[in-house]
């Protein structure tokens with residue numbers, strides 16, 4: 001922690017800061033400039049907070065030197081972490097495609113979706129059983145029945161299943177159904193109780209970026225999961241709120257290289273929620289892989305026009321097949337096999 005004193009700070013103000021640092025078990029390093037005195041608190045600064053000093057007389061501001069996240073930081077773990085899901089490697093050289101409808105609607109719909117996912121070479125089947133809708137009157141998902149349908153379709157095709165956990169009370173069922181990857185959605189990125197619970201289990205977690213979350217907040221949210229012992233975390237950029245109404249969210253392409261630099265964990269992108277329109281998804285998907293994403297989470301529906309949730313951003317089977325073909329060429333150019 002660095003504490004910057006005000007110009008007119010007195011010796012007694014400086015001494016009070018030093019006393020507080022020592023009282024916390026750290027030592028001080030005092031640097032007296034011509035206009036300002038700067039005090040460094042040397043030692044484990046986690047027991048300190050800037051507010052402890054900023055309220056003291058003579059203190060201008062205090063700031064941390066260390067980041068809020070450690071386990072997820074590349075500083076402490078330089079090599080890429082590869083998250084394994086039923087034999088698939090996420091975050092390794094191979095690019096992985098997660099795909100499926102926004103919501104599980106019926107056995108017929110899920111079987112058709114699973115067949116498309118399997119045929120096109122995507123490797124993980126997604127489907128929401130518990131949906132976080134903006135309106136309480138919109139389709140909320142089939143709940144437990146949806147979980148069962150997702151499991152049956154996924155297992156039928158030998159695909160791992162991915163679904164969103166909305167509430168800690170659903171976790172037991174998720175474990176019982178052996179959900180392979182648990183998704184924490186944008187609206188729950190800072191649901192601390194939920195993060196702590198998935199931190200205690202040994203299942204890969206996709207942590208989507210909050211609607212207006214900074215990268216620091218996102219990384220720190222992941223640290224909650226990692227701090228519980230679960231290091232199998234996959235970041236998913238899904239677009240953020242901006243002033244531009246032409247698309248549902250603004251895909252933050254810059255977040256990809258920054259995240260890849262800041263963390264050793266895999267980073268994937270959801271281009272469907274970013275653009276909010278199926279026609280935009282291919283361009284955003286390609287841009288994401290080109291920017292260094294380790295994979296994509298794509299919405300595909302056997303019949304988008306009749307989807308109960310997010311139909312306008314779901315790719316049709318033909319569009320999905322076409323995109324997968326285009327992605328293979330891109331993957332080859334990037335030197336990363338499309339698994």
Ligand code: PEP
Pocket residue numbers: 102128132184185186187208238270273
């Ligand atoms: C979803 O993936 O269906 C979803 C609700 O996404 P997000 O949390 O990114 O809005």
Ligand code: MN
Pocket residue numbers: 102103299310
């Ligand atoms: Mn959706």
